[in-house]
Amino acid sequence: MTGRDRPSTEFLSEAQDVIEELSRNLLELDTQQRAGLQYDPDLLNAAFRAVHSLKGLAALFNADSVTQLSHSLESTLDALRLGKIELGQAALDVLFEAVETFQRMLAGFGEERSTPVDIDPLLTRILALSGGGAGDEAPGDSLSGLDDSIISVLTEYEEHRLRENIRLGRRLFRVHASFDLLAIDVGIEALKGKMKAFGEVITYLPSADSTSDDRIDLDILLGSERPITAIADGVAEDGVTVHELVTGGPGALSRPVVVAPARPPAPKPQPSAPRIKVEPIEEDEVDPIVEDTSGADRRPLAIDHDDIDGEAMSLKSLSQTVRVDLSRLDHLMNLIGELGVVQANFGGSLDQLRLRDGTADVVRDLQGHLRTMSRKLSLLQQGLLDVRMVPLGQVFDKLARLVRKLGRESGKEIRLGISGSNTELDKLIVEELSDPLMHIIRNAIDHGIELREERIAAGKPPTGKIELRAFQRGNRVVIEVEDDGRGMDWHKIRETAIRRGLTSPEDAADLGMGEVVEFIFVPGFSTAEAVTTTSGRGVGMDVVKTNISRLSGMIDVDTVLGRGSKISITLPVTLAIIQALVIDTCGQTFCIPLNSVLESIMVRLSDIVTVEGHEVISLRGRTLPLLHLSRMFGLLGNGAEQGYADPDRIYVVIVGLAQHRVGLVVDELVGQQDVVIKPLGSALRSVPGIAGATELGANRTVLLLDVGTLVDEALARVDTTGALIVPGSGSGSGSGSASGPGPAGEAHHHGP
Amino acid sequence: MPDKVLVVEDSRAMRGFVSSILEATGQYEVVEVDNGFDALRALPRADYVLIVTDVNMPDVSGIELTKFVRANDKYKAIPVVVISTDSSRTDLRRALEAGASHFLAKPFTAEELLEVVARARTAAASPPAEPEAGA
Numbered sequence: 001m002t003g004r005d006r007p008s009t010e011f012l013s014e015a016q017d018v019i020e021e022l023s024r025n026l027l028e029l030d031t032q033q034r035a036g037l038q039y040d041p042d043l044l045n046a047a048f049r050a051v052h053s054l055k056g057l058a059a060l061f062n063a064d065s066v067t068q069l070s071h072s073l074e075s076t077l078d079a080l081r082l083g084k085i086e087l088g089q090a091a092l093d094v095l096f097e098a099v100e101t102f103q104r105m106l107a108g109f110g111e112e113r114s115t116p117v118d119i120d121p122l123l124t125r126i127l128a129l130s131g132g133g134a135g136d137e138a139p140g141d142s143l144s145g146l147d148d149s150i151i152s153v154l155t156e157y158e159e160h161r162l163r164e165n166i167r168l169g170r171r172l173f174r175v176h177a178s179f180d181l182l183a184i185d186v187g188i189e190a191l192k193g194k195m196k197a198f199g200e201v202i203t204y205l206p207s208a209d210s211t212s213d214d215r216i217d218l219d220i221l222l223g224s225e226r227p228i229t230a231i232a233d234g235v236a237e238d239g240v241t242v243h244e245l246v247t248g249g250p251g252a253l254s255r256p257v258v259v260a261p262a263r264p265p266a267p268k269p270q271p272s273a274p275r276i277k278v279e280p281i282e283e284d285e286v287d288p289i290v291e292d293t294s295g296a297d298r299r300p301l302a303i304d305h306d307d308i309d310g311e312a313m314s315l316k317s318l319s320q321t322v323r324v325d326l327s328r329l330d331h332l333m334n335l336i337g338e339l340g341v342v343q344a345n346f347g348g349s350l351d352q353l354r355l356r357d358g359t360a361d362v363v364r365d366l367q368g369h370l371r372t373m374s375r376k377l378s379l380l381q382q383g384l385l386d387v388r389m390v391p392l393g394q395v396f397d398k399l400a401r402l403v404r405k406l407g408r409e410s411g412k413e414i415r416l417g418i419s420g421s422n423t424e425l426d427k428l429i430v431e432e433l434s435d436p437l438m439h440i441i442r443n444a445i446d447h448g449i450e451l452r453e454e455r456i457a458a459g460k461p462p463t464g465k466i467e468l469r470a471f472q473r474g475n476r477v478v479i480e481v482e483d484d485g486r487g488m489d490w491h492k493i494r495e496t497a498i499r500r501g502l503t504s505p506e507d508a509a510d511l512g513m514g515e516v517v518e519f520i521f522v523p524g525f526s527t528a529e530a531v532t533t534t535s536g537r538g539v540g541m542d543v544v545k546t547n548i549s550r551l552s553g554m555i556d557v558d559t560v561l562g563r564g565s566k567i568s569i570t571l572p573v574t575l576a577i578i579q580a581l582v583i584d585t586c587g588q589t590f591c592i593p594l595n596s597v598l599e600s601i602m603v604r605l606s607d608i609v610t611v612e613g614h615e616v617i618s619l620r621g622r623t624l625p626l627l628h629l630s631r632m633f634g635l636l637g638n639g640a641e642q643g644y645a646d647p648d649r650i651y652v653v654i655v656g657l658a659q660h661r662v663g664l665v666v667d668e669l670v671g672q673q674d675v676v677i678k679p680l681g682s683a684l685r686s687v688p689g690i691a692g693a694t695e696l697g698a699n700r701t702v703l704l705l706d707v708g709t710l711v712d713e714a715l716a717r718v719d720t721t722g723a724l725i726v727p728g729s730g731s732g733s734g735s736g737s738a739s740g741p742g743p744a745g746e747a748h749h750h751g752p
Numbered sequence: 753m754p755d756k757v758l759v760v761e762d763s764r765a766m767r768g769f770v771s772s773i774l775e776a777t778g779q780y781e782v783v784e785v786d787n788g789f790d791a792l793r794a795l796p797r798a799d800y801v802l803i804v805t806d807v808n809m810p811d812v813s814g815i816e817l818t819k820f821v822r823a824n825d826k827y828k829a830i831p832v833v834v835i836s837t838d839s840s841r842t843d844l845r846r847a848l849e850a851g852a853s854h855f856l857a858k859p860f861t862a863e864e865l866l867e868v869v870a871r872a873r874t875a876a877a878s879p880p881a882e883p884e885a886g887a
Contacts, residue, residue, distance in 0.1 A: 014765055045810065052808070052837070053763040059859045060765050074837075153815045153850055155808055156842040181796060184789050188811075204811050206792055206820035216792055 011061040012106055013323060015054060019102045020394055022050040026095050027400050029087065039087065041161060041200065047095070048077040054102070066105055069119050072126045073098050079130055082160045093408070094125050096401055146172075146245065150205065150221070158203045165200060165223030172245040173231060175220040176207070184216060191220075194235045199224030326427060329388055333577070336381050337676025341695055343374055381674075385426070385574050392470050392479070393421035395434045399441055399468060406445045413463040414449055420470030425477050426574040429551055433479070433571075436547040439540055440481045440567050441466065448485030448565055458562065460484065477573055482566040488559040490516045500525070517557045521545040549708035551575065552595050580675045580704065582696065583653060584668035585628075586635040589702045591675055591694055596707040598654045598661060600669055605647035617652065617663060624654065626663045627714040629705075632689060655707045662714040664705075677704060689713065754781040756798045757869075760791040760805035760817065761835070766858070770804055770835075773862045774869070788812025792820070800830050802873060807836040807843045815847045822851035831872040835860070 025047040032039040051074045058066035073095075079085045105117045151159060165172060175195070179187040188204075195201050202221040224231060228244045347370060354363050396418050407414040425433075449464035456462055467482040490513045497503050497519045503511065519525055523542040548555045552572050559565040572578070572595055580591035581600070601619070608615050608626065615626040630636055652663040675694035691706035757780045761767040764786070771782040783798065785791050788809055803821065807814035814834050821827045831853040836844045844855055854872045856865060 011765070049762070049808075049810065053765075055837075056763050056858060057765040060769055152846060153813075153819045155813045155815060155846070156840060157808070158813070181793055184793055188789055203813070203816070204788075205816055206788075206812060214796070 008061070008109065009325065010323075011057065011063065012109055015057055015063075015066070015102075015106055018050050018054045018057065019099060019106070020397060022047050022054075022102075023096075023099045023397050023401060025050065026092060026099065027397060027404070030092050030096075030404060033087070033089065033092065041081065041164070044077070044081045044087065045157060048074065048081050051077055063105075063109070065116065065119055066102065069098065069101065069105075069123065072123050076126050076130050081157060083164060085130060089408075091129055094122070094129055096404065097122060098126070099401065150219075153205060154203060161200065161202050162221065162223070165202065168223075170199060170223040170225050171228070173222040173224060173228070174243050174245055175222055175235065176217065176243075177220065178215055178217045181214050181216050188218075191235065195220065195222050198222065198226050198231050198234055324387070326388070329384065332384055333381075333676055336377065336384060337577070337695065339377055340381075340674065340676070343370070343377060344696075346370055346373075381577060385577065388426050388428075388574065389424035390427045390430050391422050391424050392430060392433075392477075395430055395437060396421050396468060396470075398434055399437055402438055402441055403445065403466060406442065410445060411451070412445065412449050413452060414445060415463050415465050417465065417467045419468075423470035423472060423477055424573075425571065428575060429571060429573075432547065432551055433569075436544040436569070437479070437481065439544050441468075443541070444481060444483040444485065444565070448483040448487075450485055472573075473570070477571050479569045479571070480566055482564065484564040487561040487563050487565050488517060488520070488557075489561050490559070493517060493519055496525070497522075513559075514557075517559060520557070521555070546708065549711075552578070552593055552707075575677065577674055577676050579672060580694070581653065581672055582670035582702070583651075583664075583666040584670055585666045586630045588633075588635055589670065589696070589700070590629065590666075591673075591702055591704045592653060592655060592664070593691075593704070593707060594672060596655045598656045600651065600653050601663075603650050603652055605650060608650075619654070619663075624661060624663045625714045626652065626665055627710060628665045630665075632710070632713070633687075655711065660711050660715055662711045664710070675702075675704070754779055755801040756780070757782050757802045757804060758791060758794055758798075758800045759784050760786075760788065760803065760809070760814070762786045762806060762809050766806070766835075770865065773865050774804075777866065788814075788817050791817055795821075795827060801876075802869060803830055803832045804869070805832060805834055807834050807847050808840055813843075814852075815843065815850050818847055818852045819850040829876065831876040833868055833872050 025043045029039050029043050029047070032043075051070050055067060055070035055074055058064075058070055076085065076091075077095075080087050080091065085091065101117060101119060101122055105119075108115075108117060146162075151162075154162065162172070175191075177187075177191060192201060200223045202223055205219040205221070207217040207219050222231070226234075346366075350363060350366055350370065353359050353366070400416055400418065403414055403416045444466055445464075449466070450458065450460075452462045455464065465484045467480070469478075469480045469482070471478055494503075494508050494511065494516045497516065498505050498508050502519060502522060502525070508516075520541045521544075525542070545555055548569055548571075552575065554570045556568045556570070557565065558568070579594040581594050581597050582589060582591055584590075603617055607617050609617065616623050617626060618624070651666050651669055653666055653669070654661055654663050656662075673696065675696075677692045677694055689706055689709050690703050691709075692704045693701050694704055696702050757774055759767055759770050759774070759782050761770060761784075767784050767786065771784055774780040774782050780802075783794055783800075785794050788811055791803075791805065792812065803817075805814040805817055814836070818832050818834065821830060821832055828851075832851065833854045833856060834844065834847040834852040835856045835858060836847070837858050844857075848855060853875060854868050856868050
């Protein structure tokens with residue numbers, strides 16, 4: 001990200017937005033198509049507009065290949081929206097492929113040396129699509145009943161929609177509304193919502209009739225199958241008449257109809273209330289009856305212009321968002337972290353001051369100020385974290401495209417249900433989530449969802465279902481992927497685990513389904529023969545686990561054979577600031593992310609058992625490998641063996657990520673603290689077991705442990721010797737005195 | 753005081769491009785909006801010497817906006833430059849018929865934009881009827 005110059009970053013972020021918008025529109029069109037519905041032309045028009053914007057954008061930044069592809073795509077989408085090409089699955093396939101291609105091109109822009117994306121095959125497909133064009137619009141006869149002055153201001157697309165509405169046998173209505181100019185956006189939205197319930201809003205024509213500065217009149221063309229009375233009732237606001245235009249031949253009539261009695265003028269006018277009347281298109285038509293009343297109360301509804309249009313209201317303030325580079329936010333976050341340190345130092349000085357005589361009043365004052373400051377500081381911190389939050393929707397859209405693609409490739413019918421797209425997570429986490437989720441979805445489609453015939457034979461609905469859900473639980477976010485496919489056969493998984501020496505037949509007999517299923521996260525396990533297409537998951541769940549662990553997340557599996565599987569991922573909302581447990585070992589201070597600490601216990605030397613050269617303890621029936629940070633990081637120097645300062649008081653911090661847990665042996669538990677994570681310099685980046693650095697008081701830089709790596713490290717050592725299975729681990733010698741509450745021992749399914 | 757120009761364009765990049773060119777001259781202060789409704793809102797709030805608008809926008813298009821401006825006594829002297837892609841000839845023709853004074857086909861260069869703007873303003877400064885614009 002650092003190597004990019006500004007315009008390029010700007011280009012990428014806007015292009016990304018535009019492509020996501022395109023993707024969203026296509027997904028919705030696809031859904032409507034498959035459901036056999038008449039698709040919403042607004043979606044297709046929005047897709048066209050997105051590509052149109054992308055083209056302009058790419059040309060501006062000299063991104064030639066993007067320009068070329070979007071140019072070609074724009075022509076096709078233009079033909080599609082003008083009805084010159086039919087929108088079917090074949091066209092959607094090409095459009096979705098274009099989205100993927102754009103994404104790959106954009107990804108390539110960030111890289112120093114990336115192979116250019118070959119767009120020629122796609123261009124050929126796009127061209128082939130346009131080839132079979134149905135030709136031009138039918139001649140203008142169908143519009144003959146309409147006023148030329150209307151048609152002359154329609155864009156080609158609007159004119160097409162007008163014809164299309166007539167072709168579909170809809171009636172046309174002209175709605176006349178008067179808005180307060182300053183609140184026109186609010187008023188239009190409200191009215192648009194009502195009108196869309198009845199049909200298609202073809203265009204808005206600002207009318208020159210109202211020349212007052214603070215009001216504007218609009219003529220709105222609406223196409224609908226509903227009768228005039230229904231529409232008049234539906235859009236009724238103040239005083240409404242609905243006017244129907246009769247088209248389709250010379251001498252077409254215009255039928256004014258009056259509905260909805262005008263209410264008396266409101267004493268206190270609402271700025272956002274649109275006032276609606278409906279007028280005939282032909283000038284010489286009979287005026288609708290309500291005309292007069294609505295004309296009479298036009299003035300009272302006008303709001304006092306000066307009230308709203310004060311000097312404070314800048315003309316430029318119409319746009320409400322700014323775009324910020326994430327690195328700037330990181331910088332602010334660091335500053336807040338440093339302020340936190342300053343605050344802690346203040347507290348320390350205050351404690352010193354307290355010890356002196358005659359300072360009670362000052363100390364009390366200072367304490368009050370300090371409390372206020374710390375409150376504001378945490379609000380500031382929270383505010384900044386909120387800024388980093390983005391909805392999961394972008395990732396979900398990507399997954400929806402994947403489901404569509406894989407479904408079509410595998411010949412399986414799959415319906416994807418999505419909920420919680422608005423759930424927000426830190427931008428960085430959202431970025432990292434997309435790969436693991438794609439993996440899970442791929443597995444669900446490849447191995448979970450059965451073929452149509454198989455499903456019917458099993459008495460299931462022929463269309464497979466995948467549910468993608470996100471929701472907030474406390475200060476964590478849960479993402480679930482649930483399918484109604486085969487589920488996993490945990491008996492088979494257990495057999496494989498025994499055969500591969502991951503567990504003994506005796507121990508395996510005691511393992512419940514929850515524990516057995518976790519074997520799928522062992523590297524290489526799932527590629528084994530037992531878990532093939534007949535029984536469930538495919539490859540790579542270990543990679544998924546690693547990625548989720550890196551985000552301090554947990555992953556759980558719930559499966560019922562023949563009914564389906566549910567994979568749940570629980571994540572912290574942000575990684576930028578975390579709560580950490582501060583510990584000391586061999587005079588070095590480290591931080592451990594608190595969300596991976598299960599508990600801290602104190603054990604005696606006699607509790608530690610050595611199995612094949614590896615130290616373990618038994619805790620509530622479960623064997624726990626121990627890891628000495630001092631040895632791991634070579635803190636002892638010249639190979640000295642560590643003696644325990646006090647053999648009766650050995651601190652063990654039990655950490656767990658995803659399914660596994662390990663005891664870290666430390667000298668001292670210092671305390672808990674919020675810390676801001678800073679990236680490491682290049683020297684430390686390659687040290688395994690270190691995730692980052694942070695600052696504690698007194699300008700001390702402290703390293704943050706990467707629990708995932710530590711756990712893997714400890715288990716790798718133990719696994720090879722088979723020491724994970726300790727004889728008699730059920731009854732155990734454990735006499736560890738737990739010094740903290742929290743789950744331990746038992747199978748861990750949801751986070752602490 | 754620089755002269756005010758209203759730029760109506762729904763693509764942010766294109767809007768920024770047009771605005772930065774105009775503002776770089778030091779002669780203009782640009783008010784940017786990204787849709788026709790906001791353009792209607794912005795109109796009475798300042799005296800503009802020029803409107804630059806995209807043609808193809810949803811809801812209120814550049815054609816409709818042009819027609820509105822031309823039919824309105826208060827605004828009809830303001831020259832309107834429409835920008836459009838070369839492919840939408842019909843739209844462009846209608847915008848000109850609705851009263852747009854000049855047009856620019858995308859993509860265009862900074863020089864082309866400034867030249868068209870200059871021509872539009874010269875034409876507006878010496879109209880046969882109302883010598884009002886060009887403050």
